Amino acid sequence: MLLIENINKSYGKRQVLQNLNLQINFGEIYGLLGPNGAGKTTTINIICNLLKADSGRIEINEQPVSEKTKSIIGVAPQENLLYKTLTCKENLNFFAQIYGLGRKVRQLQVDNCLAAVNLIDRANSPVETLSGGMKRRLNIAVALVHQPKLLILDEPTTGLDIEARYEIWELIRHLRNQGITILLTTHLLDEAERLCQRIGILKNGQILAEGTLSELQKLISAKEVVTIQTEDEERAIARATELGFTHRRYGNELAFWLPQTLELKEIIAAFDGISLASISRQPISLEHIYLEVTK
Secondary structure, eight states, X not given: OEEEEEEEEEETTEEEEEEEEEXXXXXXXXXXXXXXXXXXXXXXXXXXXXXXXXXXXXXXXXXXXSTGGGGGEEEEOSSOOOOTTXXXXXXXXXXXXXXXXXXXXXXHHHHHHHHHTTOGGGTTSBGGGXXXXXXXXXXXXXXXXXXXXXXXXXXXXXXXXXXXXXHHHHHHHHHHHTTOEEEEEOSOHHHHHHHOSEEEEEETTEEEEEEOHHHHHTTSOOSEEEEEEOSOHXXXXXXXXXXXXXXXXXXXEEEEEESSOOOHHHHHHHTTTSOOSEEEEEEOOHHHHHHHHHO
């Protein structure tokens, strides 16, 4: 569906994308992660033909990126692009006209999109009366009104409460089941972990790691992570080093990578003689992988 090969882009002397390679398959949700300034927005703008790459090749649905490919892309940006005094139906009708949809097709697509995002009962409600979650769903509906093959969702749940976030997640899964290919950018790692079939981690304009969650977990030489609280951190680190545990700090937390899964009593015994205020265990998560790759 989307093929990016050796894309380079600079702004003056600052190189934003460096030989970027990326492939998204038909019908998958691909998560593009990375810190601010990594090149995500520039990548999206090039895909949408809003920016020209300095070099490289990019194809969408086996067509070189051009004005023609814009019609097969739907974009739901981080900021809602909605007219607050217009109703949901009026917003969708307006954008459908911009895409050049005829009257009959337009009416059908407006109703279909309202149904897809579960806003049929709010069709005639002004946008300013909607909740944050409803606005985000309508923003996605706008991106779908012309029936794109590739949907780009730029941080779709930023600022939403957990209930609204779950609604958006369910909508994204539904769209994928309808055969729509989705490129998702997010800073919420649990979101990418739950939704994406494959994940790419971008930094300084390059993909540093890519794959399924299970493939990415292989980048961490551990079976689980143990986090402890102790007043004697130096002794704990020294003991862990003797045992072959790798130590890491996640914020103020002291954590250890265990090369094999141990029983809790075995972990406590490993730190025998060191006062432990608390101890917790967790499997290798995308957060651990992301922090390791982008450190």
